[in-house]
Amino acid sequence: EIVMTQSPATLSVSPGERATLSCRASQSVSSNLAWYQQRPGQAPRLLIYGASTRATGIPARFSGSGSGTEFTLTISSLQSEDFAVYYCQQYNSWGLYTFGQGTKLEIK
Amino acid sequence: EVQLVESGGGLVQPGGSLRLSCSASGFALSSASMHWVRQAPGKGLEYVSTISSDGFGTHYADSVKGRFTISKDNSKNMLYFQMSSLRPEDTAVYYCVRSSYWFDYWGQGTLVTVSS
Numbered sequence: 001e002i003v004m005t006q007s008p009a010t011l012s013v014s015p016g017e018r019a020t021l022s023c024r025a026s027q028s029v030s031s032n033l034a035w036y037q038q039r040p041g042q043a044p045r046l047l048i049y050g051a052s053t054r055a056t057g058i059p060a061r062f063s064g065s066g067s068g069t070e071f072t073l074t075i076s077s078l079q080s081e082d083f084a085v086y087y088c089q090q091y092n093s094w095g096l097y098t099f100g101q102g103t104k105l106e107i108k
Numbered sequence: 109e110v111q112l113v114e115s116g117g118g119l120v121q122p123g124g125s126l127r128l129s130c131s132a133s134g135f136a137l138s139s140a141s142m143h144w145v146r147q148a149p150g151k152g153l154e155y156v157s158t159i160s161s162d163g164f165g166t167h168y169a170d171s172v173k174g175r176f177t178i179s180k181d182n183s184k185n186m187l188y189f190q191m192s193s194l195r196p197e198d199t200a201v202y203y204c205v206r207s208s209y210w211f212d213y214w215g216q217g218t219l220v221t222v223s224s
Contacts, residue, residue, distance in 0.1 A: 034210040036153075043203060043217055044153065049210035087153055091209050094141070094160075095167030099153040 002026050002090050006100035012108040015078050021103045023071040023088035032092040035064055035073045038102075039084045047086075048073065075105075083107050110134035110213045112204045117218030124194050128218060130187035130204030138162070138182040141207050144189050146200035147217070154200070157189065172198075194222045 003026040013019045023033070035048040046055040048064035051071055061076040075082055088100040116128040128144070144156045157178040158167040166178055177190040187204055201217040 032209065036211070038153075043214040044211075045214070046210060046212050049212075055212065089153075089155075089211065091207070091211075095158045095165075097143075097155040097158075097211075099155060102152045 002029060002092065002096070002098050004088055004090055004098050004100035006086075006088055006103045008103060009101070010104045010106060012106050013078055014108045015080060017078055017108075019075045019078055019082075019105055021073040021075075021086055021105070023066075023073070023100050025069045025071075025090055028068045029090040029092040031067045032090055033064075033066070033071050034089045034091065035062075036087045036089065037082075037084050038087065039081075044087065078105075080107075110206065112206065112213055112215035114202065114204045114215045114218040117202065117220045119221045119223065120194055121224050122194060122196060122222055124222070125190070125192045126194065126220060128189040128191065128202055128204075128220070130189075130215060132185045132187065132204075132206070135206070136182070137180055137185045137187065142178075142180060142187045143205040143207060143211065144178060145203045145205050145211070145214075146198075146220075147203070148197075148200045151200075156202075159187070191220070194220075196222050198222050 005024045007022045031051040033051045036044040038044045052064045063074045085102045111133045113131045143158045159178045175193045180187045203217045204215040205211045206213040
């Protein structure tokens with residue numbers, strides 16, 4: 001099983017500042033990496049797929065990078081609605097999907 | 109517009125059974141792999157099960173293998189999840205999810221509580 005490790009567990013950032021979230025895979029997943037946002041009481045929402053492609057309707061302040069085992073989600077200028085929990089997920093092999101444990105982005 | 113609506117959750121005793129349903133609209137279930145993902149209270153996301161677009165391929169996480177069964181009826185555009193021998197650690201919100209390869213559409217989830 002591919003283990004996904006996210007860091008940090010909690011990130012405190014002020015509105016308008018940049019946030020950088022990390023995700024590491026225990027073995028290469030190529031670019032088969034997605035990021036999801038989950039606001040309290042809501043279902044997760046797809047933000048990024050293919051490590052760097054924004055999903056439909058996702059603002060340009062969200063960007064993803066990386067390949068292989070190291071990935072980054074960057075939010076360039078935090079808005080109030082961006083404070084949420086973020087998960088990475090690898091989908092390198094059909095049926096063998098795994099999520100990271102999540103990073104909680106909180107207001108500083 | 110793609111929509112996924114889960115139903116069938118509730119309170120069940122340990123060892124009991126429950127069947128979840130997911131009604132899909134806005135796309136044909138026969139065209140997509142479908143999944144169940146769960147989230148225990150206050151915890152992260154856990155991948156649970158997958159069924160292929162044609163319904164012939166399935167996969168389960170080790171935590172539910174042999175106890176849960178995923179199925180679908182393409183003619184009704186319905187996804188199902190039969191859960192048996194339920195344990196307290198199965199308590200979670202269960203999400204129905206569509207994928208291309210990544211998980212692009214999620215339902216709102218249905219809560220399953222396993223407790224005596």
